Amino acid sequence: MIPASVQNEIRSRLRRAESEHGVKVLLAVESGSRAWGFPSPNSDFDARFIYAHPPEWYLSVDLEEKRDVIEYPIVDDLDVNGWDLRKALRLFWKSNPGFVEWIQSSIIYEASGSFHQCVLQLLPSIYSTEAGIHHYRSMAKTNYRGYLQQEKVPLKKYFYVLRPLLAVRWMERFSTPAPIEFDQLLRVADDEAFVGAVQELLEVKRRSPEMGLSPQIPPIQQFIESELKRLEQATPAKGERAAGVSALSDVFRAILRETWGNQGVSA
Incomplete structure (x- = not known):
């Protein structure tokens, strides 16, 4: 159980991230030992979030050079860090264990729109x-x-x-x-x-x-x-994934439209 005071402070820091970076938070969860079910009494709170920039941010020649993480120092045992939407979906395609664990966390600080539901639905067909x-x-x-x-x-x-x-x-x-x-x-x-x-x-x-x-x-x-x-x-069995990377592109465009409207995002 996460104390209400900790939840409120984490949400306050999420609002700060949105304000400082011009983004919107799509999902924020607890990760690490608290999400795994074996925290110690003095374990840090490891809040992780996914955020989206406005569509124009992605329509840039230097997109690959842009910073796609938001990181803050640990203060008062709160470790709050986030990944950009595009980065998260690219890592999802690679079955990145961090992202896959985040979206399965049962400790959810906030979830905006349909992002969380979309990636959970895709998980069985994307994950290798x-x-x-x-x-x-x-x-x-x-x-x-x-x-x-x-x-x-x-x-x-x-x-x-x-x-x-x-x-x-x-x-x-x-x-x-x-x-x-x-x-x-x-x-x-x-x-x-x-x-x-x-x-x-x-x-x-x-x-x-x-x-x-x-x-x-x-x-x-x-x-x-x-x-x-x-x-x-042992040799892990190879398996074909039911969904292709185009499914993640569809999610990317749909979430940007849902979050920011239709500015700069084609159907």
Whole structure:
């Protein structure tokens, strides 16, 4: 649950972004550990937003040189940053994990117009599970090698390996984008000892500002090492996407018309 005071401050900063940059915010959500379902009591608030410039901004010879992000420093544990609409849709076509996770967040600060609904409807036909599996497998491997091979490990890093490994399992099993909530992902785990150990660790993380170092947790360590070994030999299935990039161009034009009217945007 996000405190009302935090929500109000985030919305105030969104209005500031609109005023300073001449844009309109289409969607603003919480990302990171709060959206994943395993925040610590002192976790930052990671607000992410998608915004649109007026149509004329995109009708420019130097479009590729223009800045397509809005970034602010972290103040009072609030990290508020955004992507331009065109950038977001181009990354959507590449199955960018950041964007795909943002649009699936259940913590929505605001949603204007039909943008959120449009991209969620397109998600199953745009997303490449092959690309998703490669990304999450690499993320799990990097965090495992960096943090979980010592006798004592930083406990919170278990989640940065478990979440991507469970996401891979989800995509292998269902051939759909993986949900971002950790409790949902845990449904694809079959071993009771492993699930019990993870749930105990979840409770510790939700209660503790800093988890610190601890000896390895055998059921979790065994699951991670077994999955990483299995994935070394696995080849993600290739699949044809049902929608082409033209569908995203249609969304781009439709959202600009909806947001700014018909100035400069042809049908």
